[in-house]
Amino acid sequence: MPKLELLPAVDVRDGQAVRLVHGESGTETSYGSPLEAALTWQRAGAEWLHLVDLDAAFGTGDNRALIAEVAGAMDIKVELSGGIRDDASLEAALATGCRRVNLGTAALETPEWVAKVIAEHGDKIAVGLDVRGTTLRGRGWTRDGGDLYETLARLDSEGCARYVVTDIAKDGTLQGPNLELLKNVCAATDKPVVASGGVSSLDDLRAIASLVPEGVEGAIVGKALYAKAFTLEEALAAVSA
Numbered sequence: 001m002p003k004l005e006l007l008p009a010v011d012v013r014d015g016q017a018v019r020l021v022h023g024e025s026g027t028e029t030s031y032g033s034p035l036e037a038a039l040t041w042q043r044a045g046a047e048w049l050h051l052v053d054l055d056a057a058f059g060t061g062d063n064r065a066l067i068a069e070v071a072g073a074m075d076i077k078v079e080l081s082g083g084i085r086d087d088a089s090l091e092a093a094l095a096t097g098c099r100r101v102n103l104g105t106a107a108l109e110t111p112e113w114v115a116k117v118i119a120e121h122g123d124k125i126a127v128g129l130d131v132r133g134t135t136l137r138g139r140g141w142t143r144d145g146g147d148l149y150e151t152l153a154r155l156d157s158e159g160c161a162r163y164v165v166t167d168i169a170k171d172g173t174l175q176g177p178n179l180e181l182l183k184n185v186c187a188a189t190d191k192p193v194v195a196s197g198g199v200s201s202l203d204d205l206r207a208i209a210s211l212v213p214e215g216v217e218g219a220i221v222g223k224a225l226y227a228k229a230f231t232l233e234e235a236l237a238a239v240s241a
């Protein structure tokens with residue numbers, strides 16, 4: 001059975017690595033240099049980095065130069081997220097050498113553009129499905145953007161390669177992942193799913209890993225690593241066992 005991929009997260013706000021609660025602006029706890037955080041995860045054995053420009057997601061500016069510096073310093077695969085909504089931001093994101101980008105708001109607000117870039121870039125494009133209940137949220141998770149399953153069906157029909165699924169109610173809370181949501185999304189699509197939000201323990205990671213046969217490919221881990229609930233080395237060992 002393929003092992004669960006782990007993607008330690010570095011979310012950047014105003015030049016700092018931060019964690020948010022429920023993805024809400026203003027709930028930041030700062031953890032210092034994004035480059036140092038990313039290098040720490042790389043040294044610990046990560047194969048992927050999940051790198052988010054929160055300012056670009058919220059529309060409060062961007063950290064484009066810093067994000068490019070961090071992505072460029074990595075020897076591992078990078079998934080870039082946050083505020084990628086048009087040709088210019090997509091071009092800048094892909095120019096960092098990242099392995100793939102996550103589109104969120106654009107999938108809700110400019111579906112024709114998303115269909116076009118999926119056709120052009122294939123599996124370099126993932127779509128982030130950020131939900132409260134089964135309602136999608138865009139613009140840094142601040143605005144409703146339609147029904148999860150209708151949007152998923154549309155994106156599937158357009159050939160979207162992969163989904164990053166976040167239960168906003170769990171994100172940054174250390175309350176455990178929403179396994180029901182992950183199972184339901186896996187049942188609705190044949191495409192791989194990356195789980196995001198709420199991981200608090202090695203048991204949570206083992207529970208997500210048990211969904212690999214159903215279609216879960218990876219798990220993003222943020223707060224738990226910064227809060228030192230476990231080390232990345234322990235997490236990697238837990239999901240490869």
Ligand SMILES: O=C(O)c1ccccc1NCC(=O)[C@H](O)[C@H](O)COP(=O)(O)O
Pocket residue numbers: 009010011019020023024050052054057081082083104128140141166170171172173174196197198199220221222223224
């Ligand atoms: O990814 C985004 O575009 C984004 C936009 C607005 C708010 C938050 C956003 N991402 C947050 C993350 O990807 C978290 O790093 C991830 O869900 C980890 O969550 P947790 O393990 O619960 O800290």
